[in-house]
Structure formats: structure tokens, C-alpha cells
Amino acid sequence: MLKDFPLAEVYQLLEPGPVVLLATAHRGHPNLMPMSWHMMVEFTPPMLACIVSGANHSFTALRLTKEAVIAIPTAELAATVVKVGNVSGRDVDKFERFRLTPLPARRVSAPLVAECYANLECKVVDTRMVGRYNMFVLEVVKAWVDRARRRPRTLHHQGFGKFVIDGDVIRLRSAKA
């Protein structure tokens, strides 16, 4: 069950570098791609940058609609994440093919992914680095997290289908975010 999540804490979800699914919708066609090339850019409002290759079908949807959902899958979805990355949205409806459930978002036309631990509704706010680096800057305008999941183990891709899964958590005293 996805619950409201404070925008000021979004960095805590993205800063650890999880593989995410970028969900878009263009002309009524929802689509998904796995993405690891993203980083936080600002705490509040939460902003992130990400690289989406022009070779990806999602590139056009992101560029034209300027909207996306960043969904954070956990380890149970690892096999699905790889499959999502190995076919193109040009050829298949990935939600249907991989039995993922699109849910309506509140602020964007792209869908949430019900099976994911967290979903971040995003608007593209800067496209000036798209030409040079395929880099989009997004602002997170609404965030959802499934709080019933106490130890979500996210995935960290190391190339060619090799993933490290979140292990132990340690807590140290720190004065800073």
C-alpha cells in the first residue's frame, strides 16, 4: 500500500544509488526502463539528474511529455528488472508482458508501478544538457512509499545482470544529512 512520503526525505531513497524503473506514458502508451545513472541534485525541492540514452524508447516520451515516475524496485523484482531492460517499449507493452500494475499518479500522466517499494512523480525541469549528455534534470513533485515494508532491499547494478542487494544497515553519529 503506497503512502504519502515527505518530499524533504526523498534524497534518502535515491542517494544510496538503487536501480530504478523509469516509467513514462506517451500517447496513451505506458513504458518502463531500468536506470542506474541518476543522482540527487537538490534536497528541497528534491531534484535529480539522470541519463537516458537516445537509443531508449523512453527518451522520446520523457523529452516530449516532460513527465515520468521513478519507481524503486526491491530484490524480489530483480529478474523482472533485467527483463524490462532487455526488450524495447517499441515492441511490447512491458507492464502487460511482465505483469506489472500501472496505477494512476496524482501529478503526472506517467503511471506508478504498484509492485515497487517507492514511486516518485517527476517533472522535467531542465533539458539543456540533453543535447550533450542525454541528461535530464527532474523535480520530484509527489512521493509514495510502501511503509508496510520494513526492510526493503534495493538493487545496485554492477553490469551485465550482476546486482548487489542491500545487506546490513549501520547507524553512526553524524551531524549532517
Next chain:
Amino acid sequence: MLKDFPLAEVYQLLEPGPVVLLATAHRGHPNLMPMSWHMMVEFTPPMLACIVSGANHSFTALRLTKEAVIAIPTAELAATVVKVGNVSGRDVDKFERFRLTPLPARRVSAPLVAECYANLECKVVDTRMVGRYNMFVLEVVKAWVDRARRRPRTLHHQGFGKFVIDGDVIRLRSAKA
């Protein structure tokens, strides 16, 4: 023992989103800061983007020298990473204070960090996003990895000294990097 590491595989080190230490040297003073806001931008030559706040002492060194080393610590160094982030290089020599060993790099003036699993020598190649986002684009020109360490467990920061440590590794069939 740091060994040469292929530049074309550097993305496998950074894409999983580990906390890194950004090492700089300015006017003979080496400095360090922890950093989680970074992402890959290009495979070859390997390029990355990172955010370094103007409030950080490292910002000036990075902007003026246009050189840095990105060192990747493992879980054993977690307490040190937090301490490195809680003091300023304005006030202390962090290498000395935290008993870290600077080693000469080959291509840049910033030091390698001997205790880290991997060290990436970087040159700043684009400062056009510094004004707006404090974003630097770096090219990795030389990479070193301690290959004697078979299961390096990197750190993933979730805010205020909370880290997730790398856990299990899974391997799935994938056609793509």
C-alpha cells in the same frame, strides 16, 4: 595493493551508487570529502557528474585545479567516512587526523587514498553546470583497484549516518551492460 583497472569497466564501480571520498589537492594541501551525489554519464571515456556544494572546502580546490581522485571506501571505513564528513578541510588535515594514507596519483595532483578499495583519477571536463547546480562533469583518466579484495562491501548512505552495506550478489542473464 592497487592495480591498474580498465577504464571501460569503471562504470561497474560507480553505477551501484557507493559513497565515495572526493580527494583534492590545492596549494599543497590535500583534502577529502564524502560524496553520494554522483552518477555515470558516459561509458568510454568514462565520465561522471557530481554535485559539490559551494559550502564545501573541496569546491574551491575542484573548481580551481580541475582535478580530483574519487576513492571508493568499503564498510570497514564507515566510521572514518562519517568523521571525514563532519569536519572541514579548512580546519584540519583530514588525512593526518583520520590516519588515511595519501599516495601520489599518476595523472592528477590530487592524492589516491591507500585504504580505499578503488581510486579513480579524474579531470574536470565541464563546469557549465556549476553555476546553476554545483554540478561538475569529470572524466576518469586512470583507475586503480585492489584486486586482492574479493568481496569489497561498499557503503550506501541513507542520511544522517545511516548506511546500507552491500549484501548478497545475484547474477541474472542480461544482454546489456
